Amino acid sequence: MENLVMIGQLLLGLSILIGLHELGHLLAAKAFGMRVEKFSIGFPPKIVGFKFKETEYSIGAIPLGGFVKISGMIDESLDTEQMAREPEPWEFRAKPAWQRLIVMMGGIIVNVVLGIVIFVVLAYQQGDAYIPRAEIVKNGIVALEYGEKLGLETGDKILKVNGKEYERFSEVQRGADVLLGDNSYYTIDRMGQTVNVSLPADMLEIFADKETATQFIEPRLPFAVGEVEKGSNAEKAGLKPGDRIIAVNGKEIMFFDQFDAALQENAGEEITLQVLRNVENRPENSGVVGDPITLTAQVSEEGKLGFRVRSLLDIKTEQYGFVESIVKGTEKAFESVWLNIRGFGKIFSGDVNVSESVKGPIGIREIYGGTWDWTRFWSITGLLSMWLAFVNFLPIPALDGGHVAFLTYEIISGTAPSDRFLEVAQKAGMVIIFAIMGLVIFNDLFNLFF
Known part of the structure; x- marks a missing residue:
């Protein structure tokens, strides 16, 4: 049953993210008078679909992405016959570069807006409940299996993280300075003695393992x-x-x-x-x-x-008004992007093992969890929406960011790359993307069974 709940949350989350992302492209294209031939959530083979006016809408059997087929655009369809003809007024290539740029940014913008809206609504509805530092300094922590391996002991009172006082227990347990910092350490009151406990550079990798992440530390509970x-x-x-x-x-x-x-x-x-x-x-x-x-x-x-x-812990709750929720939600949305960037930096520097830290659809399914909690569901979906926007903005051919890079070059230089160049770049980008997807899925399966 837990597995079905995980899969259900994953499919719903991906459908929302991919559907709205592709809808961003579709609406921008139609706003500029471009003809959209196909709109698909998921990749072929097609499960179900219908046609409305000139656009065919469908759901594909492989829920790992989606696409919008815009007339006159070199995309994953590689329709070279259409590109060989003279451009029609409704085609992508016939429109000014700035309009084409907005169309390619449409999906990214929608994902950013979606992520912000989710975090704003959560901030407004839920507020922000947290365990304050005073409770940890008063009661101490419970060092679980992995916490003990790092040198922590039950009853330790964590005073500082990297020499700085913190506000919330979450900053101690899995804050950015703990997961992504270099030479991080806790300052601890241990039975009246002040000691420092160093944290390894691969904490992000450690927390990517579900079992290890739950065996770190907990607040001591009166x-x-x-x-x-x-x-x-x-x-x-x-x-x-x-x-x-x-x-x-x-x-x-x-x-x-x-x-x-x-x-x-x-x-x-x-x-x-x-x-x-x-x-x-x-x-x-x-x-x-x-x-x-x-x-x-x-x-x-x-x-x-x-x-x-x-x-009996004294848990504090901050409630936010509408304007405060907009500020707090926006901050949290972009903070998640910054944490992703720092996480990639850890991977590229070799501090973190990529196979332990990068999650594909199977790994994401486990992050959603085996119980259906709407607050958790929307929190994870909001994080994924911002992550999807970030990844799509990377200047890799075949991703939105690749098209954005070529269109930005065209606007600045006044010269468009040739169709042949774009076609080769698209093919190369697709090879890169499918290779990455294959490695990520293989990594998920390997971590699942071994």
Whole structure:
């Protein structure tokens, strides 16, 4: 089922991105009186289609791209017979260079606008929830498997990243300075001693691995009992929502990782719990704690009692008005482009293994995840829209950026490249693109099965 959800999100995301990208080209072409022969989401073979006026609209079986066939344009169709005839007024080649430039920029512009709109709407609707630095300095972190390999320890209080104080835990966990920085390090308070822990240059590659990314660090969690499952060992023991568990078998408990470790140590056994009840009803800083209640509970063989954990972290939420959302959403959209550029820099410098960091459709499907969360779906789609715009703007023949480069040359020099040159460049670009696509898909399959 998870696989179907992943595939469904991938197909929907790609359909939106590719469809709107190609629609940008189509609308710009039609606005300048150019004839659009075909509009396709996905590559052939055609699954379904219809014709409206002079344009055939279709959906292809290979959902890795799309295309718009504009009359009189050297594109992936390589229609040399049409190019051999005298240009007609409705053809791409008959129009001024500036109009042709806008047509080729149409898809890129639409993807940029789409990415910005998505992030603006998310900022307006969701605001921005985050764990503030004060909570990490107060409670510390849980060092998971990979975090421990880097030299981090549970209970470490991260004070700075690369010598600078941070605002949010996300900056510590997977911020740009952590994933893309050079010679990055944490400054940590470890049991009253200040130490530095260095981070490897290939953190981006490490986080590209889903399993490793989830085994780095987490905020240490002060907790209370949440919803108690009916018929569970927690209910039989007398635990109630809001209870604070302060000791297991006489051993003090402050954080959930300590409680979970105690349950694992006593799996299948009976334990005693010291619990504070109705803590929320006491005045803050009253100094009144009261006597703990002692309960007896049976731990399951899986090391569980049967209640949901309620986090007591002080999570901050910033809500934005409409104008603020436009600013914040736009900033986040272009920040994603800058992070992509820095990521490519890491790959080209050799700090990051390309096979571990570059994701194709199979890898992107895993990024969407196996549960359907609309906020996550739109966040990832917004990131992909900005990434698609960036990649398409690269000056590679057969990509929009290649056409933009040739048209910019024509506008500046006043001389258009020959049709023969454009045809050869288009073929070379297609070879490059298909080779890259093949390598990326092979890399996805290799990472999936090996």
